[in-house]
Amino acid sequence: EAGVAQSPRYKIIEKRQSVAFWCNPISGHATLYWYQQILGQGPKLLIQFQNNGVVDDSQLPKDRFSAERLKGVDSTLKIQPAKLEDSAVYLCASSADRGYGYTFGSGTRLTVV
Amino acid sequence: TQLLEQSPQFLSIQEGENLTVYCNSSSVFSSLQWYRQEPGEGPVLLVTVVTGGEVKKLKRLTFQFGDARKDSSLHITAAQPGDTGLYLCAGADARRAGNMLTFGGGTRLMVKP
Numbered sequence: 001e002a003g004v005a006q007s008p009r010y011k012i013i014e015k016r017q018s019v020a021f022w023c024n025p026i027s028g029h030a031t032l033y034w035y036q037q038i039l040g041q042g043p044k045l046l047i048q049f050q051n052n053g054v055v056d057d058s059q060l061p062k063d064r065f066s067a068e069r070l071k072g073v074d075s076t077l078k079i080q081p082a083k084l085e086d087s088a089v090y091l092c093a094s095s096a097d098r099g100y101g102y103t104f105g106s107g108t109r110l111t112v113v
Numbered sequence: 114t115q116l117l118e119q120s121p122q123f124l125s126i127q128e129g130e131n132l133t134v135y136c137n138s139s140s141v142f143s144s145l146q147w148y149r150q151e152p153g154e155g156p157v158l159l160v161t162v163v164t165g166g167e168v169k170k171l172k173r174l175t176f177q178f179g180d181a182r183k184d185s186s187l188h189i190t191a192a193q194p195g196d197t198g199l200y201l202c203a204g205a206d207a208r209r210a211g212n213m214l215t216f217g218g219g220t221r222l223m224v225k226p
Contacts, residue, residue, distance in 0.1 A: 004155070033213070042119075042201050042216035043156070056213055091155050102146075102203075102214065104155030 002026065004105035006092050012111045018080035021108045025073070025094030031055075033102070034067055034077050035091040043091055049075065082112045116140070117204055117217035125223045126192055134187045134220045136202035143205055145178055145185045146214065150199040192224045 005024040013019050025032050030051050035043035046065065047057040051072035060067065064083070069075040079086055089107040120135045136145070144163045148156035160169050162178035162185065169176045173196075175188040185202055199221050203214040 035216075040219075042117075042203075042218045044216070045213055048213050093155070101158060101161065102148075102156075104148075104157070106154050109153075 004092055004094055004103050006090075006105035006108055008108055009106065010109050010111075012113060013082055015084055015112050016081040018078065019082055019110065020076050020078045021090050021092075021110075023075045023077070023092030023105060025075070025092070026096075026103055029094035029096050029103075030072070031095045031097075032069055032075050033093045033095075034075070035093065037089045037091055037107070039088070046077070046090075079110075082110075084112050086110060087112045117202055117215055119200075119202060119217040119220050121220060122218065123221050123223075125225065128193055128224055128226050129191055130224075132189050132192055132222070134189075134200055134222070136185045136187075136217050138183050138204060140204070140206070141182050143182070145182070146203045146205070147176055147185070147187055148201040148203065150201060150219075156199075156201055189222075192222075194224045194226050197222060197224050 032049045034046040037043040046060045047067045048055040049069040052069045067077045091107045093102040093104045095102045117138045146161045147159045150156040160176045165180045165182045167178045173190045199219045201219045203216045
């Protein structure tokens with residue numbers, strides 16, 4: 001089966017600019033997650049969707065980050081405006097059952113200069 | 114907040130040596146997963162352990178879930194250069210909404226030929 005697709009792979013922007021990331025999960029996976037992974041650290045959950053509803057967004061910096069999952073399939077994560085500390089890899093993952101067997105995409109490496 | 118502490122953070126060994134990576138928490142998890150991540154890629158699921166005291170083997174890798182389901186270990190026998198990567202443990206708590214995973218900080222392993 002096809003894996004989790006993410007784009008773009010790399011993005012370099014200046015601080016205060018906006019950026020958007022796209023994720024297409026594995027077909028049929030109801031649960032979709034966005035994680036932020038800062039260099040040298042483990043992934044940190046930003047937001048979790050179940051179909052097109054938000055299950056948990058408690059660690060999403062809502063003053064600058066937003067995410068949506070229209071029609072319960074693809075998802076986009078947006079940062080506006082970006083800060084230097086947002087430089088990280090943004091990982092999208094999906095699973096058929098919540099909490100089990102995550103499949104991750106290759107991530108988007110964001111550099112804010 | 115549930116925290117997972119991994120040790121050691123870095124490990125550099127020679128090919129053929131054995132090693133153990135630890136994952137500890139003060140919280141109880143309903144399941145625990147181990148992932149391996151290579152540079153530029155997302156984490157790949159290695160194993161899920163669910164029952165306290167459970168031991169699972171995957172070729173040269175042995176995973177153990179603590180009796181109290183608060184800790185886990187990963188033992189690699191006769192390490193090979195192909196084992197090089199970032200090893201992440203992640204715990205799921207079925208009592209939390211969405212049963213989402215919390216990741217440890219990772220252990221970066223380098224196996225030198």
